[in-house]
Amino acid sequence: MARKITYQQAINEALDQEMARDESVIIMGEDVVGGTGADGEMDAWGGVLGVTKGLWAKYGDRIMDTPISEAGFVGAAVGAATSGMRPVCELMFIDFMGVCFDQIFNQAAKFRYMFGGKARTPVVIRTMIGAGFRAAAQHSQCLYPMFTAVPGLKVVVPSSPYDVKGLLIQAIRDDDPVIFCEHKVLYTLEGEVPEESYTIPFGEANIVREGKDVTIVALGRMVHQAMSAAQALAKDGISCEVIDPRTTSPLDEETILESVEETGRVVVVDEANPRCSMATDIAALIAQKGFGDLEAPVELVTAPHTPVPFNGALEDLYIPNPAKIEAAVRKTVEYA
Amino acid sequence: MSKDGIIAITMPKWGLSMQEGKVMEWLAEEGTELKPGDPVMDIETEKIANTFEALDAGVLRRKVAQPDDILPIGALLGVIAPADVDDAAIDAFITEFQASYVPPEPDEEEGDGGWAFVEAGGYRLRYAKMGDGTRHVVLVHGFGGDADRWAFTQEPLAAHATVWAFDLPGHGQSSKAVRDGSVAALAEVVVAFMDAVGIDSAELVGHSLGGAIALQTAIAHPDRVDALALIAPAGLGPDINGDYLSGFVACDSRKEMKKLLQELVADPELVNRALVADMLQFKRIDGVPEALATIAAGFHDGTRQTLDLRGGLAALGKPVKVIWGSADRIIPASHADGLAGADVTVLDGYGHLVQLEAVAEVNAILGA
Structure with a gap:
């Protein structure tokens, strides 16, 4: 049955159910066991924000704390994946990925191709993204566009408790490397989630709200900002369709293009920095394949081309918000 | 007033x-x-x-x-x-x-107000009870459906009766693993449900496959069934839209699902995004496609229905109402032709989900 749980609980439940279902599923990462070994402390945390709490007590050595050496343990996870395991590796913040790009870009992403389809690399790298946590420039970025650019990787950016559970189970069962991007501000978000295991296929966008005047494409936390804007705009008679691609690679081009065909106006919202982002990628897609449907230029609402500020007031200005989205929608509607 | x-x-x-x-x-x-x-x-x-x-x-x-x-x-x-x-x-x-006017309080904490669960026949079944009349009515949904298929039926009927709707095994929020998906086995689940909630005998209302299950329950347990209402029931003839059944079992995309669900109704506008999303969420739960395949194999062989309950119906000697939409694209209304032992109404221009399409007419026939 379905009941309300948080985004964070939904991730924990997906991990728990897949570990119970398949012995080859293991978890590794910094502090995923999360204790010093003292009685009563061993299972006190479970990851920096407690996502893997409770799993060590159930699965013991299948949950492994690693040294603070991303290059080492991500490489080990990729290797384990090629030899029959299904590791779910937690790399705390996506900002730290830079230290293990070779393992991800050049090894995990290439094995299936370079071994003529004979190698599988079923590794999931879970990582936190996003600003709004007062965590400053090195713990707040939305770097999913970089991984989206690399063939051989699948990239997931879930926006709701229901989606995060189904997409994580899909990611674990998938035979390719998956970069699984969890927005830390969403961890406390509650929503209805079935108790049972279920999957959501990659490359299927969710039409979060149907509308006929403007298409808003938004990812992760931005889905909620877009929904707030859409609700406000509805009061003025502007009907917005909100599309959440859910995965950036593969990308559900068809759902986006079909929506633009109906509305002719589009706003893409992306918390990532503006250059070479999902916003520019989706705008280019529409310019190339949906140009004839457009009634107005494609509007983009993104973070500015700056690091994420530590100053709270500046960080709030940095993140795309409903007011900016509303203004962009009005601009496309008013375009003559 | x-x-x-x-x-x-x-x-x-x-x-x-x-x-x-x-x-x-x-x-x-x-x-x-x-x-x-x-x-x-x-x-x-x-x-x-x-x-x-x-x-x-x-x-x-x-x-x-x-x-x-x-x-x-x-x-x-x-x-x-x-x-x-x-x-x-x-x-x-x-x-x-x-x-x-005071808007009603949102349902209790879980947002599941009205739903309950009961262990019956080795399954965990979700059900909802409405009304408190001495007359008991049990609603049995069809293949791929759930108790929500009675959204427009249960409450009106509850003005005159105690009305129960439950999710069959493999469906809705009941247990998903189905041991035996045959109509005979599912009829035993109906009886087990009645035992579990304490109903001695009831009128059964069944839609589609649920119609065959209700009829089979009456044939096997005549003392537990007072009367039947069968809405576009299976089990009364060989014809069935096998492409719909196999398509539904296999389907995993919004577009296909929308097309399939539109087969169920005469007015395609009834199939909205929310219904499509709901059905896909259900289909994507572990074990559901297997459960549906097991149940589908229990009453059809891919192209034709394998169960004939016409003789059983004729011999029942109980009040039986049969309701069909003339535009049913899943099981043809012609199966109601020449039916002995039943009071038949064919409603012009409606599809397979006639209880959702012709709400007032169907509820009037059911005695709401």
């Missing part, structure tokens, strides 16, 4: 989970003379879109709700009154209604 014959049209409650509805479009103009069953407006909920039909007779005097308004159940949508009631009285009625 007020003393002047002024009647409020209010937001209906379609199914247990409905808390609010969105006004899509008025289908009647102010000044129109309405009779019960006439279309009043299109309403969309999280689960379903449908046409709201007049419950009372009178002139539609005032449209209070506007398209795109999202209103809680019981909220004032419009006002019906005899033509000779003056406008001031209508205004006073509206003012008084709005002043005293």
